[in-house]
Amino acid sequence: MSESHLTRFLLLPELKLTDFKFRSTDRFYRAIKESRFEVCPKCATPSFKVHDRRKVTVKDAPDAGKSKWITIVKRRFRCPKCKSVFTEPIQGIRKGARVTQKFEHSILWACEVFSDLKKVKTTYKCSYKLIYKCFYRQLELKQREKMNDPWPKTLGIDEHGLFRDKKRGAREFATIFVDYTNKRVKEVVEGKSHAELEKGICHIKGKERVQNVVIDLADPYKYFVKNYFPNAKIVADKFHVLRLLNPAINRRRIGITGDKRTLGIRRLLLKNGFHLDYFTRSHIWKWLENYPELKEVYAYKEWLHRLYRCRGYTKARRSLIAMIDQMASSKIKEIITLRRTLQKWFNEILRYFSTRITNARTEAFNNHAKLIQRKAYGFKSFTNYRLRLLNACS
Ligand SMILES: [Zn+2]
Incomplete structure (x- = not known):
């Protein structure tokens, strides 16, 4: 290997090594650029006249764990035509930068x-x-x-918590817009109010292109989608609907068995009974005989699962109407609330059966977002968090 090759390997293509010093943790190099002339950046005239010299030290990528410093004696030229003084540029170092590219x-x-x-x-x-x-x-x-990509045909909207201000302990929220068509995060907006959302996404063009929007059963998002996307149909997310009765089941079960994590029934009650084997299923129903209230809630939870097993819109509609009708005779607070929710979201829930879209993907991106937050120990700036998320999930 010739000397100039070695220099190029160690330093930058245009530089010539003049001296070096190795310390235990650092390596220092001295170099100069050897060119016959430099071109004036203002008028593009070649200049051969060196005005003076300046020393600049830049840091390079570490070499075998040792910091690498390059001190360059840079020449400054005076342009013969416009008389301005300029410093020679070095390939691989951005103008004014203190580190190499x-x-x-x-x-x-x-x-x-x-x-x-x-x-x-x-x-x-x-x-x-x-x-x-x-x-x-x-x-x-x-x-x-x-930035210039327009809205996709199918969109998922969900919220996730941001732990930003640990001192105040305030929990803030971000809204995530997932592009289902291209499987990526379209936008992340700080907050979840109508004004915040509109401000955060107004730069994206083509809102009339959006046809389906999957959301959880949250009223603010429903109104926002109805107002903002003129042609969008709302799909209530299947997984959120299925989870609606879980808190009611848990509360009752804890009242009966306590909340020991080792209890098998704890998980079994929340599982889709359809996927359990015959003996487990009959065991659960037998156990529930002793607790009529819990049994009723559990039966409705199973009905929700049954609803989502329906093939086709018409069958699902029939099943949902039957469920809402039967719920009218219930005395349980949570069932009455659920009945109202199902009535309010009737069309949105049924729309799943004609589109088959769920928010599973948005949830996945949400989990990813939490991971990014944990990695970064919380973000000081939402702008940076947004950039990181948009790049990680696209
Ligand atoms: Zn010039």
Whole structure:
């Protein structure tokens, strides 16, 4: 390997090594750029006249765990035509940057691979400020490419908690919009009020393209979708409907058996009876004989599962009407509430049977969002959190 090749490998393509010093934790290199002339950035005239020299030290990606510093004696040229003084540019170092682009890329890679940014910081021995700058600049660029994509045909909306202010203990919410057509997060908005949502998504074009929106049984989202997406039909999420009676079952069961985690019945009652074997199922029903209230709630929960096993819209509609009718004679508070919910969401629940869309995907992205939050130990800035989420889930 010739000397110049070695220099290029160690440093940057245009630089010539003049001196080096190795310390236990650091490696110092000195280099200069050797070119006959430089071109004026203002008027593009070649300049051969060196005005003066300046020393600049930049940090490069660490080498075998050792910090790498390159001190470059940069020449400043005076342009013969416009008389302005300019510093020679160095390939691989952004103008005015204190680190090489190789280092920036290396940090970016680490941000994606390492479990948290703290590890990036210790490995690269650099400041959080630099990490954030590199990382979010890159994310912003990637995001900008996708900014102009219009709304998809099918959308999922869900909320998730943000733990941002640990001192105040305030729990804030974010709303996540999932693009089902392209399987990615379309937008994340801080808050869940009508005004906040509208502000957060107004930059996305083509809201009339949206045909189906899956949501959980939350009134604010229902009204928002009805107002904002002119052609959208709302689908109530199957999994949320199935879970509606779980709290009522749990509360009663705890009253009977206590809340020991080892109790088998704890999970069995919440499971879809259809998937249990015959003996377990008959055992549950026999056990429920002693507790008529719990039995009634359990029976309705099973009915919800049965409803979702219906094939086709017409059969499902018949089943849902029958359930609502029978619930009218119930004395249990939760059943009366559920009846009202089912009536209110009648069309949205049935729409599942003609579209077969659920919010499972949104839930998956929500879990991913929680993971990102945990990795980053909470985000100080929602902007950064949003960028991270949009890039991670697309
Ligand atoms: Zn010039």
